[in-house]
């Protein structure tokens with residue numbers, strides 16, 4: 001069989017996943033599995049560029065793994081792994097960092113935004129975030145990288161770094177292409193519908209999580225901000241109702257004109273009640289499967305171990321080539337005594 005094109009993508013375990021992650025990432029990943037060789041990671045190294053509570057990070061990493069699976073990622077077909085389980089990511093980051101200009105990182109829109117948001121913790125990791133992302137992608141020789149539009153600039157940097165490395169050291173990396181999901185993939189905040197729905201929004205009512213209970217969904221949809229007028233019609237100048245129509249489309253598969261015809265002048269209350277019902281039914285199987293998988297922690301750990309093994313196989317091969325090209329002396333094979341190193345004196 002001809003080699004299938006390689007895909008790599010990831011989500012940070014820095015919060016609970018939202019319905020926006022489903023439309024913008026997970027459902028597209030699931031659809032790509034048959035035709036591509038897929039690597040889907042949980043980007044925990046990226047997550048610590050902003051402060052994370054350690055135990056919460058550990059739990060969220062498992063939550064995210066369970067949700068990938070609950071949404072339809074097939075661990076036999078695709079490689080599902082945790083970024084920090086594959087040390088080659090950090091190793092390649094260093095090499096690429098030495099090829100990156102300060103100005104290139106300084107220009108990144110996301111860095112500028114996040115340095116304002118986290119004024120008291122503008123750390124070097126946050127600055128180097130896009131270089132780590134380039135390493136993620138280049139290690140697997142990915143052809144295609146599904147990302148949201150906000151990550152396109154990072155992908156552009158990735159391509160530049162790959163070309164630069166290839167130019168200095170000889171052909172080593174494949175040059176990846178971005179894969180931007182189709183329109184309608186972007187879900188807006190339920191409270192401020194001109195802003196993207198974000199897992200880290202402090203206002204819980206603004207965000208629909210994939211794990212929300214039917215009661216959560218009822219409440220959030222009831223409280224969702226709408227616009228003046230009462231017509232159920234998709235119009236850009238009415239972002240609140242437009243977003244709810246998109247959500248109804250996501251939950252039912254019905255087209256926008258079909259939805260407009262169905263509800264027309266039925267009024268917001270009727271539409272919202274139908275939307276809440278549709279979302280509850282849509283999210284029910286995901287939530288149930290998530291709860292089942294999340295309860296079986298040993299099974300999750302085993303799947304992630306197998307994913308790490310398969311990921312490392314590919315990553316180690318690329319890193320070895322890179323180290324050779326850069327001129328590092330072949331590393332000796334080490335054997336350890338097994339002695340325990342303690343952080344206590346005496």
Ligand code: TRP
Nearest residue numbers: 008009010011012043046133136
């Ligand atoms: N930065 C991405 C985001 O926040 C997550 C990510 C990390 C990623 N490494 C990646 C996405 C590599 C695609 C490829 O959305």
